[in-house]
Amino acid sequence: MEITLHNTQTGQRERFEPLVPGEVSIYVCGPTVYDLQHIGNGRPAVVFDVLVRLLRLEYAKVTYVRNITDVDDKINAAALESGESIAEHAERYAAEYLEDVAALGVMPPDVEPRATGHIEPIIAMIEKLIGIGHAYEAEGHVLFHVPSDPQYGTLSRRSLEEMRDGARVEVAPYKKDPKDFVLWKPSTPELPGWDSPWGRGRPGWHIECSAMIRTHLGPVIDIHGGGSDLAFPHHENESAQSRCVNGGTASVRYWLHNGMLTFGGAKMAKSVGNVVTIRDLLERHDGEVLRYALLSGHYRQELQWGESLAHAQGSLDSLYGALRDADDGDNDTAASYSSAGVDAFPKAVLDALCADLNTPRALAAMHALAADIRRADDADTVRSLRSSLLAGGWLLGLLTKSPSEHFQGLSDDATVEHRIAERNAARAAKDFALADAIRDELAAEGVQLEDTAGGTRWRRTG
RNA sequence: GGCUGGAUGGCAGAGUGGUUAUGCAGCGGACUGCAACUCCGUUCACGCCGGUUCGAUUCCGACUCCAGCCUCCA
Numbered sequence: 001m002e003i004t005l006h007n008t009q010t011g012q013r014e015r016f017e018p019l020v021p022g023e024v025s026i027y028v029c030g031p032t033v034y035d036l037q038h039i040g041n042g043r044p045a046v047v048f049d050v051l052v053r054l055l056r057l058e059y060a061k062v063t064y065v066r067n068i069t070d071v072d073d074k075i076n077a078a079a080l081e082s083g084e085s086i087a088e089h090a091e092r093y094a095a096e097y098l099e100d101v102a103a104l105g106v107m108p109p110d111v112e113p114r115a116t117g118h119i120e121p122i123i124a125m126i127e128k129l130i131g132i133g134h135a136y137e138a139e140g141h142v143l144f145h146v147p148s149d150p151q152y153g154t155l156s157r158r159s160l161e162e163m164r165d166g167a168r169v170e171v172a173p174y175k176k177d178p179k180d181f182v183l184w185k186p187s188t189p190e191l192p193g194w195d196s197p198w199g200r201g202r203p204g205w206h207i208e209c210s211a212m213i214r215t216h217l218g219p220v221i222d223i224h225g226g227g228s229d230l231a232f233p234h235h236e237n238e239s240a241q242s243r244c245v246n247g248g249t250a251s252v253r254y255w256l257h258n259g260m261l262t263f264g265g266a267k268m269a270k271s272v273g274n275v276v277t278i279r280d281l282l283e284r285h286d287g288e289v290l291r292y293a294l295l296s297g298h299y300r301q302e303l304q305w306g307e308s309l310a311h312a313q314g315s316l317d318s319l320y321g322a323l324r325d326a327d328d329g330d331n332d333t334a335a336s337y338s339s340a341g342v343d344a345f346p347k348a349v350l351d352a353l354c355a356d357l358n359t360p361r362a363l364a365a366m367h368a369l370a371a372d373i374r375r376a377d378d379a380d381t382v383r384s385l386r387s388s389l390l391a392g393g394w395l396l397g398l399l400t401k402s403p404s405e406h407f408q409g410l411s412d413d414a415t416v417e418h419r420i421a422e423r424n425a426a427r428a429a430k431d432f433a434l435a436d437a438i439r440d441e442l443a444a445e446g447v448q449l450e451d452t453a454g455g456t457r458w459r460r461t462g
Numbered sequence: 463g464g465c466u467g468g469a470u471g472g473c474a475g476a477g478u479g480g481u482u483a484u485g486c487a488g489c490g491g492a493c494u495g496c497a498a499c500u501c502c503g504u505u506c507a508c509g510c511c512g513g514u515u516c517g518a519u520u521c522c523g524a525c526u527c528c529a530g531c532c533u534c535c536a
Contacts, residue, residue, distance in 0.1 A: 032535080158464075234535090265528080308475095313486090315484090449499095450498050
């Protein structure tokens with residue numbers, strides 16, 4: 001199985017080979033927890049979840065780390081407004097985030113580190129950077145000196161010259177260079193802070209990821225993922241710090257960036273005011289539908305959020321419909337394939353995912369399998385195709401429920417069954433007016449009937 | 463202004479130097495008491511202008527437009 005991935009560092013699609021054969025280390029930037037997360041934040045969680053599922057098929061050991069940023073000025077401001085302590089506020093929204101992504105079918109990473117739990121390694125790293133001449137202390141701050149790193153700018157491919165032009169940053173007077181960024185900053189008594197060689201303070205944003213990666217995965221990792229809006233300055237800075245500490249060796253071998261969700265022609269962002277929270281969406285839609293919508297576009301491209309949900313619902317129904325048709329009494333779902341070998345998985349789906357995680361093509365392959373199921377006429381073929389479909393579902397994190405749960409929900413609605421029986425009695429007596437009246441009533445309640453050779457079945461709509 | 467990516471049918475969204483993406487929706491037919499489901503068939507496409515080529519949506523160049531980043535951001 002040859003996996004290719006688009007590496008931001010080189011701007012090209014490359015064959016993926018882990019540094020240590022058979023073992024993969026992967027780190028993904030998680031959210032800053034100051035509020036409910038919007039669906040755009042769900043994209044990297046879902047996309048890299050699929051990547052990890054794929055990697056685990058091929059490599060014996062995959063260590064997946066996704067952080068939570070729980071120290072940040074936005075958290076401080078939000079906590080002040082909500083009246084909670086800063087730690088309580090961050091912890092509350094961290095829990096909300098985990099609940100949200102779980103509903104999107106995202107498996108927990110192996111390690112979910114918090115910035116506040118890594119102050120020691122952060123301080124150690126800053127001391128090292130000062131010691132080797134890449135950082136300096138000024139007025140209680142410690143700053144990374146950007147011109148000291150000749151490779152700075154190679155990730156986002158911009159020169160120091162270019163950055164000067166567009167600079168919108170107000171330059172603090174204590175900076176040696178306008179591009180220098182904060183590794184450590186002083187805290188006033190009401191702000192979270194830790195003792196350090198530079199006084200009581202807190203870490204800057206970028207250093208936490210570098211320190212957590214180093215702590216949990218080592219000086220060089222295989223894959224680092226995150227949103228494309230993090231490439232600069234966050235990942236550029238992270239890259240610079242870690243590289244300098246490594247004595248010039250890059251800390252990340254493959255940089256992966258997912259594209260933004262757009263809504264109404266612009267990036268979904270709080271500052272634009274066009275966000276939809278995952279929590280809101282979950283009130284009206286199944287988490288699996290949201291996941292399908294997020295996977296319906298290639299991860300590097302922008303994705304138009306607008307009508308994707310209605311489309312995703314119909315598309316997912318189609319896959320579940322094929323499973324329902326193929327029902328052989330087994331209660332297996334995609335989860336039954338969580339530890340299946342490579343051979344159990346449909347090749348077309350695997351091939352698509354191996355090609356830089358082409359989830360739209362993988363979904364097309366899933367629909368091809370579904371169509372084959374509906375056309376097949378012998379039981380063995382149907383059974384085998386059904387297994388393939390479910391196995392593909394495992395890779396994508398879809399088809400996690402039984403078809404009846406998908407179409408009817410968990411409620412075992414005796415009332416609906418009773419009225420269906422009434423209607424069928426009316427049909428048998430050729431009282432079609434009554435039969436249609438019952439059907440219309442049920443439809444008005446969101447229950448749609450389907451008369452099949454094997455009897456009448458139903459599903460919930462909207 | 464600089465850098466990056468994009469422009470595909472009603473919508474979403476892959477891909478390819480010549481042959482069906484896929485899904486949702488539409489249309490016609492089969493099935494049905496009528497529907498729904500399903501099946502069969504089918505309409506609608508590659509921003510604009512040049513170039514390369516037997517042939518370009520696909521390669522090259524210019525142009526137009528859009529988005530992202532250059533400030534916090536998934």
